[in-house]
Amino acid sequence: MFGLITRRRHVRELAAAKAETGRQRLRAEAAEERAGIAVRNRQQVLGQNAALDADNRRLAGRVEELGKRVSALTESDPEYLADLEQQLAAEKRRADRLQARLDDAVGMPAGGPIADSGPWQPDWNQPKPRGVAP
Incomplete structure (x- = not known):
């Protein structure tokens, strides 16, 4: 009344x-x-990130230096060039095999484009061709 x-x-x-003050204090x-x-x-x-950037810059310089040395060696020694090409071909075959195993492991189709990414992207829809009215 008053x-x-x-x-x-x-x-x-x-x-x-x-109680409310205590709850708000705990929340804060x-x-x-x-x-x-x-x-x-x-x-x-x-x-x-800074450490990785420094390592990346250092390694980029090292790769460039080694690339120059490899170029100089290949120009001076044809047998070395042939050996490097064989190693490169072998590593490419190995990488292709590993990629095929990875694709198989994650359910990707062998040697072709992905027809449907629904298994790992539930909201994915097939893109509409350009120039076709919706």
Whole structure:
């Protein structure tokens, strides 16, 4: 009537407010913890990316240097060139065999385009040919 409430109601409302405050505090602490974990994870990933980039740049320079050396060797030694071509052909056959085994393992069709990617992409639809009205 005049904004007065009973002691019991006051105690009940105060307990509910304290419970809500505690729930919100726990929620905020959990969010802060997750944010801290996310920051640490990003820092770790950035450090790993920087290290990988440095390795990649170093290896790219090394590959270029070795490519120049191989070119110089192949120009000077025809037998070496023939040996390298044989090794290259053997590695290509090996890569083709491994690719075929991988395709077989994941259910890809042998030697042809994928007719239906539905088994691993449930929402995939066959593209419509261009110039055909829907």
